[in-house]
Amino acid sequence: MxxxxxxxxxxxxxxxxxxxxxxxxxxxxxxxxxxxxxxxxxxxxxxxxxxxxxxxxxxxxxxxxxxxxxxxxxxxxxxxxxxxxxxxxxxxxxxxxxxxxxxxxxxxxxxxxxRRQLSGLLGSLTLTLGDAATRIAAAESIFKTRDAAALAPLTAAIAAEKDARVRRAMETARAAVVLVTDGAEAERIAAAATVGARGDRDALGLLLQAANASPPAVAAAAREAAATIQRRLVMLDAAQNVSYGISLGAVLLLAAVGLAITFGVMGVINMAHGEMVMLGAYTTFVIQDWCRTAAPQLLDHSLFLAIPLAFLFTAAVGVLLERSVIRWLYGRPLETLLATWGLSLVIQQAVRSVFGPTNREVSNPTWMSGQVDVYGLTLTWSRLWIIVFAAIVFVVLLFVLKRTAFGLQMRAVTQNRAMASSMGIRTHRVDALTFALGSGVAGIAGVALSQIDNVSPNLGQSYIIDSFMVVVFGGVGNLWGTLAGALTLGIANKLLEPMAGAVLGKIAILVFIILFIQRRPRGLFALRGRAVEA
Amino acid sequence: MNMKTASAFAGAALAAAAMIGPAVAQDTIKVGILHSLSGTMAISETTLKDVMLMLIEEQNKKGGLLGKKLEAVVVDPASNWPLFAEKARELISQQKVAAVFGCWTSVSRKSVLPVFEELNSLLFYPVQYEGEESSRNVFYTGAAPNQQAIPAVDYLASEEKVVRWVLAGTDYVYPRTTNKILEAYLKSKGVKPEDIMINYTPFGHSDWQSIVAEIKKFGSAGKKTAVVSTINGDANVPFYKELGNQGIKATDIPVVAFSVGEEELAGIDTKPLLGHLAAWNYFMSVKDPVNDAFIKQWQAFIKNPKRVTNDPMEAHYIGFTMWTQAVLQAGTTDVNAVRQAMYGQKAKNLTGGISVMGVNHHISKPVLIGEIKGDGQFNTVWKTKDLVPGAAWSPYIPESAKLTADWTYPWVCGGCEKPKYN
Known part of the structure; x- marks a missing residue:
């Protein structure tokens, strides 16, 4: 406190x-x-x-x-x-x-x-003074402990309270205490209604508890209030799952959008893509670590520093890979696959040797911690920011590809390499830069993922399969397809999970994609044109 | 390289082999270390390799065993289960090691088991596991379910008055078997089937939003709810982060974990985990002179004053002590003789007790329940009065309840229904 x-x-x-x-x-x-x-x-x-x-x-x-x-x-x-x-x-x-x-x-x-006992004791002590948030927190802790001893101070506090919001919290807390202690029946029935008006899961739990243990009239009132909450929560659950799906979709989009460039645009099956994500996450760790010792005041904003640096670092690694290994293998997908897979193992083990095999701690900045309630929907700040971040990355990439000279050259090389070359485009340079762009985007995805996942040498592996799924499902070579693919898979996954469990849900998604690819081998948004036939 | 230097090299190598080869064979006792140093399991197993090297180094400082120095033979099975079997064979057949200390996951142990039985060698397995096994060639120094899972559930039921249970685990053999035992145990204690929720997730599951929401939903039925987590390794961090994000505190829905130790907590921000529980047989925070000495020795050996110790490290410590004592007692490293000497072997554990090796190849251990503190350490909130002997077969699974593991007469088996008299 x-x-x-x-x-x-x-x-x-x-x-x-x-x-x-x-x-x-x-x-x-x-x-x-x-x-x-x-x-x-x-x-x-x-x-x-x-x-x-x-x-x-x-x-x-x-x-x-x-x-x-x-x-x-x-x-x-x-x-x-x-x-x-x-x-x-x-x-x-x-x-x-x-x-x-x-x-x-x-x-x-x-x-x-x-700890529960203590929070109840402190709750009674802090009810009447301090700012509104403190008083609400005190009422909240009494709501949870339902300590009968808190009834008297609570009643006194309600009488003195002027802020309507605090008052409501206190009344709910008082109702919670009244509901579970032996008192006048009429008062307890009224308390059930007050608790019911709160309308969330905590209230539901309390009401169900009262419904099991109270005299019949109180139990009936509690049950009725609980039923109202349950009806509301069914709707809310569906909305909540969709919101989880969007958030997972954003994570998938971030992880896959770099691959959409290297695989989708260049046709390079880059198994080391996940390792670029991992390197981005480690860059975040290194920068936070530096901030912690050299500039603690920057720690809360270290992510803003990490984003450009992670982009530059992974882009540089990308160029290195492209120039040293991948460019010799253009047009030979099987060898590319094997070589990049080997590279991914090399990078993983290198990171393991330098940073050790254990997880590294990347802390969440305060503005990314905690949750926000929107009409009963709980959204966590870290997820919300990642959705926003994914959207920004997507829009910027779209802009680069569609509205800049580099994007134009890139698309020209993709569609017809010989023609582009004879138009004076330095295709090798474009190849290297495209690969750098894809890798760099993977790097900044790593910065975001470091906030919600482990920063360990294995980070990349868990995303590579999903990323390929998104790109293939969405349609190779199309950024909009990647967006649609990521969101579809994310939402489908989250809707299936509560019903079928995480393992079966994942299997169902895989089966669905296999069937889908059978029907439409080019994915959701098939690219039309000469490049496809080649 | 030209021909001349190549032949010079070959000559030197030959000479070196001729000189060192036989000398090594005579003067050292080889100890195999079979832990993954690369791949997904390196995160946990590398530490165990290091602790073995430390124990062997110390034994050598004391003069070795039977007048010979110990020699560690480290191989890397790279988190690849079939490779574990190959490397085990290499250690036993080619390197001729006297005993092997290794494995972490149950699947790696199952993979090497036939090799150890075929070649009659000894494996010391240091990790808590699902039980339902007792091999003549394996000594299990980690906890069996009755030394970890069952006491943890008892603690929650009695101290936290939990009546509704979420059994959440990663989808593989250890969580599945443990949860099967726990489910049977809870039902035998009168818990209704609708008060048990079982959930499995894939390895490395990182998006816990909907599952945590499900748990929250399950927990708001007006009855005290707890989560018993057999979630493995990497998936834990995002799981606990999500619990924190969705505002589930330990005082509302406590989570007791069987795979989260000091090493796992070292990599994360423990603020949202405060008060969540773990059940182990050892905590680094236990105040005991033997433990203090062990921690000091470990941090000096690894040259990092911040490194933590954990439960499987203690298991190797006990296993290694017992093995050295058994070798001294038998006067040889011969597998059959050492195995006989192992039964009833006593060794000090790091929590102030004396562990005993049972005839079912499992050791006795204290059970500790700890709450996670802000510094990533555990605060022991409950401890068994006496050491609990490990049970190979669970009495709560009907088909296992009939079986007895006892490698002395009149049983001489890892799981049989009747004793046999000659």
């Missing part, structure tokens, strides 16, 4: 006027907080919350944040500035106690049961 929250708790408790005489009673429960006995720890938490001493509240806050420690040297219970140590405060007296690193401190551990 935030430092503001801690301050709020302090102010609240100071306002209540904690008698100083209680201070010495803190020592025993504080020691219990850093001990090993989990039951004693729970009791100590309750005892501390009861004292109403600001120091106790601070200690509980710190416990929740993972900043409560026992100093190894003198067994003193201390609160550190951060989870890794730093400046220390004596938890019992509130006096400064020097500073230390994590190595000199033993952290006070919690398990999930205690």
């Amino acid at each position: 935030s430092p503001t929250l801690r301050r709020i708790a302090l102010v609240l408790l100071l306002a209540l006027g904690a008698p100083a005489a209680w201070a010495q009673d803190l020592a025993a429960p504080l020691q219990a907080l850093v001990g090993d006995d989990l039951a004693a720890k729970g009791e100590a938490m309750e005892a501390l919350a009861r004292t109403g001493d600001p120091r106790a509240a601070a200690a509980l806050q710190a416990l929740g944040d993972g900043r409560l420690f026992q100093r190894k040297s003198d067994r003193k219970v201390v609160i550190a500035a951060t989870t890794r140590g730093g400046a220390l405060t004596d938890a019992a007296t509130g006096a400064a106690a020097g500073s230390a690193t994590a190595a000199d401190l033993d952290e006070a551990n919690l398990n999930n049961r205690l």
Whole structure:
């Protein structure tokens, strides 16, 4: 929890006027907080919350944040500035106690049961002060713990609350508590309706729980409210799955669009395409790593730095591959396939030797973490940004191919190499640049994928098959086809997964593509023209 | 290269072989290390190769075994299952190793099994696995299901009051068998079939959105729900990330994993994982003098003070200690003699207990449940009082319940229904 929250708790408790005489009673429960006995720890938490001493509240806050420690040297219970140590405060007296690193401190551990208990206790403590978001969070934590003891402070808080949104959250929380505690039946039936109005899965869970355990009239009301939510959720689920499908489609599009250029436009079966994606992801890692040590303030924006660098790096690797290996194999697809597959193994093992075989940590910037609720649809920011990013990459590529001189030359070489050559186009240079473009796009796909997948030497392998599927299904040599292919496969996959399971779903998709290719060997959007016949 | 230098080279090589060859054969005991150093499994197995090298180096510092130095023979089966069998054959037939330490996945173990049985050699297998096996030629130093999966489920049922279960796994033999055992176990405890959801995903599954949403849906039926995860390797990171993204906290729906250890957590941001659980027989965070010494030795050997230790490393540590003791006790590296000496062999494990090798080739281990902390380590929240002996056959699968694994008389078999008396 935030430092503001801690301050709020302090102010609240100071306002209540904690008698100083209680201070010495803190020592025993504080020691219990850093001990090993989990039951004693729970009791100590309750005892501390009861004292109403600001120091106790601070200690509980710190416990929740993972900043409560026992100093190894003198067994003193201390609160550190951060989870890794730093400046220390004596938890019992509130006096400064020097500073230390994590190595000199033993952290006070919690398990999930205690964590739930603690969030309930802190919820009651922070209900009436702080900004709207804090108060909503407090109400939310009471909604989850449904602690009967929170009823009184909650009722008082509702009476004093002016913000309608916070008030609604508090009323829902209060209804949740009322619903599961033994009280007047009429009040509980009304509570079921209030909880039902919340309309999400948490509310549904609570209502179903009440429907199983309450007296008949309450159970009936809960069941009815639950049924309303369930009807709404059926629609929502379908929409949610489509949104997942679009997001998977965007990932597939990113991974495949580079291949659409090298395979689709140039006809090179590039099995090392996945490794270009992987190299892009590793570039992101290297840049984040550099930021962490050299420029921590840039860390949150390191992706913007990573995108151009990953593009340049993988494009350079692409040119190297094209000039050294692939150009000798034009027109011999089988040899190209084998050679690029070999190259992919070489690149993988090289990365494994340099960075080690284990996953590398690429952190999500804050603006890509978390989720957003749109009418009950949960969309995660990382996925949303990837959809946006895929769209931008796609539009830029389309522009390059259709509206620039380089794109024109590229298409000319693809359609008729001899003619293009006699028109004065340096076909070899165009080949190299096209390959570089495809590889570079794969590299920036790697930057995006590093946010949602493992950065390991195997990253590329998991995308190469899917990428080929998308390109072949969409129609070789057509960017629009790649877009349609990626979205179709993504949505079909996500609609099948809940019904058939991930394994069967994948098999079904493969079978579908095989059948489809039988009917239309050139994919969704077949390219017409002389190049196709050649 | 001209003819002259070529022949000079050949001559030198021959001379070297003549000089070193017999000397090596006389003065060293060879120990085979069969772990993938390339391919998908390198991520986990490379560490085990390193820990074996460390253990062998230390044994040599102590003067080796039976007056001879130990010599590590490292081969790379490259995450390729048939290649495991070939490399195992090479180690046993050509290199004449006294014992082999290796394998990670069950499929690689199944692939080398016929080779070890045919050539009568010893394999020490250090990874938690699905059980239902006891070979005369394999010593299983990792956990059997009764040393990991069953206690974890018991913990969730008693401590977290879980009544609804999601069994999520990667689609291959270990999760399938473990989940079969768990399903039978849960049903025997009175869990209704509609309160169990089983989900399998392909290897390296990276898009968890709809499956996590399904879990969330399953978990909102008003009953406490937990996920028992046998999801393997790489697929875990995106899985946990998605849980975090969709706002599922450990306090709502805890996930207990059997394949996520310190090494796997080292590569990821553990903030969204806080409080999720793992069941193992060893955690790096266990405070014990033997463990502290082991960690210090490992970090010095690998020259990286940040490297972590994990459960399969401990299994190799125990297995190697037991093997050296058995060799000393037998006075020879002969496979049959060493195998006899292995039964009842005791060795200190790293969590303050003493593991014993059973006659079913499985060892006794403590079971620890840990919650993931912010620093990628585990906070032990529960531990069995005593060490649990490994059971080769699960009593919860009807056809296995009848079988006994005991390599001493009157059984002398890895799975038979009746004892045989001579």
